[in-house]
Amino acid sequence: MSFPESFVARELDPADKEPMAASSPLTDARRALQAFLDEPLPARTGWPHALDSVCLALLLLQFATGIVLSLYYTPSPASAWESVRYVDSQVVLGRWLRALHHGSVSGLVVAVALHLTQVFLWAGFKGPRRFTWWIGATLLLVVLGFGFTGYLLPWDLRAYFGTNVGLHIAADAPLVGPLLARLMQGGESIGKLTLPRFYAVHVVLLPLAAAALITLHLALVRRYGVSPPGVAEGDPIRPGEPFYPRQAVRDAVAVLAAVSIVSLLAWLPGAPLEMRADPANTEYVPHPDWYFLGLQHLLRLFSGRRQVLATVVLPGLAVGLLYLVPVLERSPERRPSRRKFAIASGLAFLLLALGLTLAGWRALERERAARAAIAPSPGRATPEPEPPAVAGAHAARGKELYEALRCALCHEAPEAGTGVNLPPALRFAGSKFRREWLVDYLRAPSAIRWYREGVRPVQRMPDFHLSAEEAGALADHLGTLTDDKLLRPTAVRWSEPPPGAEEHGRQLYQQYACYGCHAVGADGKQIGPDLTRVGGKLQEDFMLHFVRHPQRIVPDTPMKDNDLWDEEAEAIVRHLRVLR
DSSP states (O other): OOOOHHHHHHHHOGGGOOOOOOOOHHHHHHHHHHHHHTOEEETTOOGGGGHHHHHHHHHHHHHHHHHHHHTTOOOSTTTHHHHHHHHHHTSTTHHHHHHHHHHHHHHHHHHHHHHHHHHHHTTTTSGGGHHHHHHHHHHHHHHHHHHHHHHSTTOBHHHHHHHHHHHHHHHTSTTHHHHHHHHHHTSSSSOTTHHHHHHHIIIIIHHHHHHHHHHHHHHHHHHHOSOOTTOOTTSOOOEEEEIIIIIHHHHHHHHHHHHHHHHHHHHTTOOOOOSBOOTTOOSOOOOOOGGGHHHHHHHHHSOGGGHHIIIIIHHHHHHHHHHHHHHHOOOSOOOGGGOHHHHHHHHHHHHHHHHHHHHHHHHHHHHHHHHHHHSOOSSOOSOOOOOOOOOTHHHHHHHHHHHHTTTHHHHTSTTTTSSSSSOOOOTTHHHHBOHHHHHHHHHSOOOOOOOBTTBOOSOOOOOOOOOHHHHHHHHHHHHTOOOTTTSOOOOOOTTSOOTTHHHHHHHHHHHTTGGGTOOBTTBSOSSSOOOTTGGGTBOHHHHHHHHHOHHHHSTTOSOOOOOOOHHHHHHHHHHHTTOO
């Protein structure tokens, strides 16, 4: 480290040296570790200096989780989405592992940005340490490269359209821009070669670059030492405590806190996975990850001929200023109180970046709301209310019929609705069945095919020979039996399907082998209910809740929980609702 000569002289005095022990790899490793732990740090070294360990830990977490995920991932447009879905649904802790890999990138961006901010505030880039600053700035760009190249890998709508926007931005760069975009895409647009190339950059080129930069960065830190807080360049450095134990504990606590926060955030929302990429989808609102929202917002501010300002000039100026910091500030002072102009300029730059990110997020929310108001989207839209149940005397007449026919003997028995081949419970019939189907069924009940271990149900719905008026009244009474807590109304616009949603649902129906239990026409097995006309029988919201979590709606039902994403369950229901 850059301590006064008197401070390090004792390490160079041959009289103080003990006879060297026999050298071996284990001995050399022990000595190196001991020298690292005993290395003296400058006075006033504290918690902010633990950020470098946090950055290293999060990057190693990226490498570790990425290696595991690569064992399951297939970098092909034909199977990339399925391989990611397999990790989420079938691999033990797979969803959390992928969310941890996804979330650690955001944590790494924040940690590296904070580390650079801390170094800037204390002028740790002065003197020979400017090379350390340049390598740190390059590492920030490499981390952003990890985020951009990994964005496409799930091959869903979000990945496809977000990457498409990013590649168009890259193509605007003069001279090398079009060539770079074409090289990454493997052609004029995103195609079969794009995904393998992004994958190669993400798992080979960028990790090699990161490993080389980290090694060089650590070597420079060891060579020039930690920047002494508050000491002007050229002034004597007052030594403080050795790295171990106090600073080592600080680093360990900071790393543990950072990894715990990233793990918790990964566990709660998980990593996004939307519907499979569909280039023909014209309704999707593309958006990048949060750390690119500011760059996207620049495209809103500068369009047309001025777009080059948003894609090349301003981002290039920001990166250039980042690298020019050691050159522009040449004074020997390190104290923030004596570097007011530099501190004010740096804070203005930071606030501008944060402001653009926040403005980009708010603009994205407005665009989503505007799009939802005029057209359906792959996500949730505004609620579309179902027709209200007929109330008054007609429903009251239905209740009288319900009691007179003694329907409760079967449908309100303790076993009703438990999935053991007994009549279904009707406590939420109004949230489940369509009125038209109820009227037709009550007038001419038929056996609903349902097997359990090869045995047909013994009990059947009797034909009471109801008139159309009686069946309608009874259906209106059943329509009042709702359970908004268990089957809360959703906000899906079922009458306005997104392009390709029904076909996607049909593919998922085949993928999850639903035909193994349910028949549709002549296809499939008659183990579970026949789904030939299920779209005319069940309400979409009920089907969506049941497909998501069947055991929660009907305890002990033979229907297994496939742990579907919301978008998958919705697509399957959109396929089922057309079966009428």
